Amino acid sequence: xxxxxxxxxxxxxxxxxxxxxxxxxxxxxxxxxxxxxxxxxxxxxxxxxxxxxxxxxxxxxxxxxxxxxxxxxxxxxxxxxxxxxxxxxxxxxxxxxxxxxxxxxxxxxx
Numbered sequence: 001x002x003x004x005x006x007x008x009x010x011x012x013x014x015x016x017x018x019x020x021x022x023x024x025x026x027x028x029x030x031x032x033x034x035x036x037x038x039x040x041x042x043x044x045x046x047x048x049x050x051x052x053x054x055x056x057x058x059x060x061x062x063x064x065x066x067x068x069x070x071x072x073x074x075x076x077x078x079x080x081x082x083x084x085x086x087x088x089x090x091x092x093x094x095x096x097x098x099x100x101x102x103x104x105x106x107x108x109x110x
Contacts, residue, residue: 087093
């Protein structure tokens with residue numbers, strides 16, 4: 001009878017160890033899933049970091065464009081020759097007694 005009790009105790013301990021192991025694995029899987037896939041998880045953080053880098057690059061392009069446009073505004077506010085040049089180029093303005101020569105270039109000749 002002592003052998004039967006000993007085997008029963010060993011079997012019971014083995015089952016308890018398996019239950020604990022399964023419980024630990026399930027809890028660990030739950031914590032890992034939360035850490036990876038929740039709103040505050042690792043994948044969300046990586047996605048947001050990538051988006052932040054992309055937006056910072058776009059912001060740099062916009063700042064460069066903005067600086068260029070501000071420089072052009074400053075030139076147009078202070079330089080009358082630049083205004084005259086733009087009026088001649090864009091609108092075909094000419095000065096009195098000035099002649100305009102239009103040159104047509106053939107695309108075949110260099």
